Amino acid sequence: MLKFADRMDGMRASDIREILKVTAQPDVISFAGGLPAPELFPVEDIRTAFNAVMDEQGRTALQYGETEGWYHLREQIADRIGKKNGIKAKAENILVTAGSQQGLDFCGKLFLNPGDVVLMESPSYLGAINAFNAYQPNFVEVPTDGDGLIMEELDRILATTENVKLIYVIPDFQNPSGRTWPMERRKQFMEIINKYEIPVVEDNPYGELRFKGEAMPALKSMDTKGLVMYFSTFSKILTPGFRLAWICASPEIMEKLSLITQAAVLQTSTLNMMVVSKYLDMFDVDEHIEAIRPIYKHRCELMINTMRETFPEEVKFTDPDGGLFTWVEMPEYVNTRDLALKALEQKVAFVPGSGFFPNGGNEHCMRLNYSNSTDEKLVDGVRRLAGVIKEALK
Amino acid sequence: MLKFADRMDGMRASDIREILKVTAQPDVISFAGGLPAPELFPVEDIRTAFNAVMDEQGRTALQYGETEGWYHLREQIADRIGKKNGIKAKAENILVTAGSQQGLDFCGKLFLNPGDVVLMESPSYLGAINAFNAYQPNFVEVPTDGDGLIMEELDRILATTENVKLIYVIPDFQNPSGRTWPMERRKQFMEIINKYEIPVVEDNPYGELRFKGEAMPALKSMDTKGLVMYFSTFSKILTPGFRLAWICASPEIMEKLSLITQAAVLQTSTLNMMVVSKYLDMFDVDEHIEAIRPIYKHRCELMINTMRETFPEEVKFTDPDGGLFTWVEMPEYVNTRDLALKALEQKVAFVPGSGFFPNGGNEHCMRLNYSNSTDEKLVDGVRRLAGVIKEALK
Numbered sequence: 001m002l003k004f005a006d007r008m009d010g011m012r013a014s015d016i017r018e019i020l021k022v023t024a025q026p027d028v029i030s031f032a033g034g035l036p037a038p039e040l041f042p043v044e045d046i047r048t049a050f051n052a053v054m055d056e057q058g059r060t061a062l063q064y065g066e067t068e069g070w071y072h073l074r075e076q077i078a079d080r081i082g083k084k085n086g087i088k089a090k091a092e093n094i095l096v097t098a099g100s101q102q103g104l105d106f107c108g109k110l111f112l113n114p115g116d117v118v119l120m121e122s123p124s125y126l127g128a129i130n131a132f133n134a135y136q137p138n139f140v141e142v143p144t145d146g147d148g149l150i151m152e153e154l155d156r157i158l159a160t161t162e163n164v165k166l167i168y169v170i171p172d173f174q175n176p177s178g179r180t181w182p183m184e185r186r187k188q189f190m191e192i193i194n195k196y197e198i199p200v201v202e203d204n205p206y207g208e209l210r211f212k213g214e215a216m217p218a219l220k221s222m223d224t225k226g227l228v229m230y231f232s233t234f235s236k237i238l239t240p241g242f243r244l245a246w247i248c249a250s251p252e253i254m255e256k257l258s259l260i261t262q263a264a265v266l267q268t269s270t271l272n273m274m275v276v277s278k279y280l281d282m283f284d285v286d287e288h289i290e291a292i293r294p295i296y297k298h299r300c301e302l303m304i305n306t307m308r309e310t311f312p313e314e315v316k317f318t319d320p321d322g323g324l325f326t327w328v329e330m331p332e333y334v335n336t337r338d339l340a341l342k343a344l345e346q347k348v349a350f351v352p353g354s355g356f357f358p359n360g361g362n363e364h365c366m367r368l369n370y371s372n373s374t375d376e377k378l379v380d381g382v383r384r385l386a387g388v389i390k391e392a393l394k
Numbered sequence: 395m396l397k398f399a400d401r402m403d404g405m406r407a408s409d410i411r412e413i414l415k416v417t418a419q420p421d422v423i424s425f426a427g428g429l430p431a432p433e434l435f436p437v438e439d440i441r442t443a444f445n446a447v448m449d450e451q452g453r454t455a456l457q458y459g460e461t462e463g464w465y466h467l468r469e470q471i472a473d474r475i476g477k478k479n480g481i482k483a484k485a486e487n488i489l490v491t492a493g494s495q496q497g498l499d500f501c502g503k504l505f506l507n508p509g510d511v512v513l514m515e516s517p518s519y520l521g522a523i524n525a526f527n528a529y530q531p532n533f534v535e536v537p538t539d540g541d542g543l544i545m546e547e548l549d550r551i552l553a554t555t556e557n558v559k560l561i562y563v564i565p566d567f568q569n570p571s572g573r574t575w576p577m578e579r580r581k582q583f584m585e586i587i588n589k590y591e592i593p594v595v596e597d598n599p600y601g602e603l604r605f606k607g608e609a610m611p612a613l614k615s616m617d618t619k620g621l622v623m624y625f626s627t628f629s630k631i632l633t634p635g636f637r638l639a640w641i642c643a644s645p646e647i648m649e650k651l652s653l654i655t656q657a658a659v660l661q662t663s664t665l666n667m668m669v670v671s672k673y674l675d676m677f678d679v680d681e682h683i684e685a686i687r688p689i690y691k692h693r694c695e696l697m698i699n700t701m702r703e704t705f706p707e708e709v710k711f712t713d714p715d716g717g718l719f720t721w722v723e724m725p726e727y728v729n730t731r732d733l734a735l736k737a738l739e740q741k742v743a744f745v746p747g748s749g750f751f752p753n754g755g756n757e758h759c760m761r762l763n764y765s766n767s768t769d770e771k772l773v774d775g776v777r778r779l780a781g782v783i784k785e786a787l788k
Contacts, residue, residue, distance in 0.1 A: 002647070007507075033458070036457075043452040066415070111399055127660070134658070239456035241456035241663060242665060268637065270634075
């Protein structure tokens, strides 16, 4: 009988990853994962970049490299978030991670003692809940409305809660809700954060996938005290298969994250960093993103419109300006875990909402992804789901 | 003033990674890292494998995949460690990790509460010390001799020490000592482990790089109780730039490691796993390893012979049968941290020995790597080092 560490008691299988196993079956229409559309991956351009790296620096790409990442890629990232997100950063502020999930794990390791408090939007990304869970925190959920986090609630909670060590937020096209914070709330947020001086993870995987309205500046662009760790990733604007993301942070935090990286993984894949770096030099990633946006816009609208036509009136859902997800709320007596099983019988999959609340509950919600389905599947899947929902509302 | 978690107090920069930064200068002869020889990397074969993956399954390779790894690669690994190391395993026993360092971090997370005891050989791999350190254990060092871990000492320590939660060993061409456990000790080890039922990490990155004597069976091949987690990697037999390694473990441990993987990184790079899998299908990696072995043998012998010719008689060093390292012991009054600074003035680098002892001390030792230097640099570097040592022994 093996003895595991205490932290393992709080760790449970991610609903998403478990459901993804089922949805690997080709006849299941899956709104469950957060998968980008593979038909949009620039396979040939990536091949060209890979072959150029092999021609020019193959042996360097296949060798060990620096802890913090391939320097030129760090420069490219710093330059890009300067132009796109208004963030003043140098290469030295960038840590390349093997996906943003790894960055979340590192931030849990850096800031959380058992029993410390993490604040998150209610609901929030279940992968972040899982990552922090390994460090045995208490989660306090901050209420949200249609414009995201409610700042008065955040202020109230910070004023009355001890041992808050980390705040995790997704201001743009939030996962799972699809909601975006307006400008005024961003300013309020930074005022509150500066008052209490609590470190913040600003997770922005989807910000560039905006298909309506104006881009918002990152919280990090307004960060005067070095409190915000800005997370983004190549998974959604390029491809997830590289497992390449980054954290932009102050020198003080970078130094600690570098120690954590050394101890946890040594470094991210030199090869993948150099191939993506070369891709960014050789091709116009903005052009690629421009090609993705209208397709996701179309898929989003098709899903929303089909839901409007087919879902019972009591069912509410968000209408996002970008990103990959819409969030659906049923009448409170509906249990979406049961519903998910019934939906799987009809060969359609989604993620039940409860997993997105750090402290559970809210069994009447669910998250739907629209980026990874054809038009036909979107319409067919939503219709099947409408049938299952109507059964449950009877 | 940011507040970090308590665990950060015990985390310090790895000597190796810090020294590698200095040794990036081209005029420094470095015996410091554990870098394989890049001139031996099969760049063209890897390019061929990559292009085949892009032709056949490019979009799959660039997408998210399963937590535990690309299934065919897990089959290939299970098959390979069956043939090479006598380990009976299925794909389901294999977790692909982004380098063995990640596996060490995961095992720390899985088994260690603060204050728990980890047993390690004295000396042992400093990357493992760093990885476990994040989980705030106490380290107990088990004495070693020319044949590796002394089993009577292990038995004595286990009989008298509470809260031993993990044992970390490198039975083949140990890092840093270059020593290998003989058969008899392996049997004794498993008897002792079975008696106390403590989980074991058997780290075997170098086992296939044997250039003298007969291959030894893995501890895992004698593991009847599912206590041993067998670690190996593609970093030393193929290339490190992929960051691909694996853990072979019992179903009970695999289930927990899978939870940890989900929370910490989601998964390892699909692309890298598929490219290495394709490489293994298209090419004969054994042939590649056969090409590495005589070169490392030659470099090892050249270093050892040059040390014999030039080092003062009081200086002792190991003569390994494989792997990448030799371990040098000076008279006890010599401090190799000071020596390392003097050596850097002479443009030659090594890793001081103290970092390989979890509880420090042993300032008179150092580790030398021979795999990553040309003949000329090996001879020239050892001679420069001999000069610095002679100064210190005066």
